[in-house]
Amino acid sequence: MAVGVTLVASMGIEYKVAPHLLTSSNYTALAYPFLINIIPLGYPCWKWINLHIVNxxxxxxxxxxxxxxxxxxxxxxxxxxxxxxxxxxxxxxxxxxxxxxxxxxxxxxxxxxxxxxxxxxxxxxxxxxxxxxxxxxxxxxxxxxxxxxxxxxxxxxxxxxx
Structure with missing residues (x-):
């Protein structure tokens, strides 16, 4: 659920910011809103790695x-x-x-x-x-x-x- 909420939030940010960034040729800044998803995706990934690989x-x-x-x-x-x-x-x-x-x-x-x-x-x-x-x-x-x-x-x- 947390991943879904942050994904929708980052898509909303992209919708507002993307036209301005595309006209100024700042393509790397387009990836920043999607970096918000690292935290909610990282926890389930760590739990899976810990269970199936480490332990x-x-x-x-x-x-x-x-x-x-x-x-x-x-x-x-x-x-x-x-x-x-x-x-x-x-x-x-x-x-x-x-x-x-x-x-x-x-x-x-x-x-x-x-x-x-x-x-x-x-x-x-x-x-x-x-x-x-x-x-x-x-x-x-x-x-x-x-x-x-x-x-x-x-x-x-x-x-x-x-």
């Missing part, structure tokens, strides 16, 4: 969990989306966060039929990410998992410990 491995691992645990509710078999795939009615929302404490994976069921499956992903997450699930926070609207590689934790022992 591709994590995205692929999370999607394998979603598909194997049937965390998506599809519509009718006859009803398809733009790319001839089955239409998704409901699906989980997964938020992946890396912190100094470990990896937090928050799963929001969003009305799927198998919403109880979001609370039993311990083994699947451990298997996929090759880490241990240290804690599970079950809430009414989400389930948050804390994953950490226990083998890489450093244990500090001092003389006062004995």
């Amino acid at each position: 591709y491995k994590i995205h692929k691992q999370l999607m394998s969990i979603v598909h194997s645990e049937q965390l998506i509710d599809y519509g009718d078999k006859k009803e398809t989306s733009t790319f001839n795939e089955r239409k998704v009615e409901y699906g989980v929302k997964i938020i992946y966060e890396e912190t100094s404490e470990g990896i937090y994976i928050t799963v929001y069921p969003n009305g799927i039929k198998h919403s109880d499956a979001t609370q039993t992903l311990n083994n699947r997450l451990e298997e996929t990410f090759n880490m241990n699930v240290l804690s599970v926070d079950h809430q009414l609207s989400y389930t948050r998992y804390l994953l950490r590689d226990v083998d890489k934790q450093q244990m500090g022992v001092t003389d006062n410990a004995f």
Whole structure:
């Protein structure tokens, strides 16, 4: 929507300014109103690049969990989306966060039929990410998992410990 608004605004500016710029042979100034579209176009492009290129491995691992645990509710078999795939009615929302404490994976069921499956992903997450699930926070609207590689934790022992 933001791209559409800025595109219409830049076209309006072009409509008013273009005749004057064309008569003065200032052709480079014609491109300036379209540069307004860099900001609203840049954000969705960055989100797509971040998801499909930078964090591709994590995205692929999370999607394998979603598909194997049937965390998506599809519509009718006859009803398809733009790319001839089955239409998704409901699906989980997964938020992946890396912190100094470990990896937090928050799963929001969003009305799927198998919403109880979001609370039993311990083994699947451990298997996929090759880490241990240290804690599970079950809430009414989400389930948050804390994953950490226990083998890489450093244990500090001092003389006062004995």
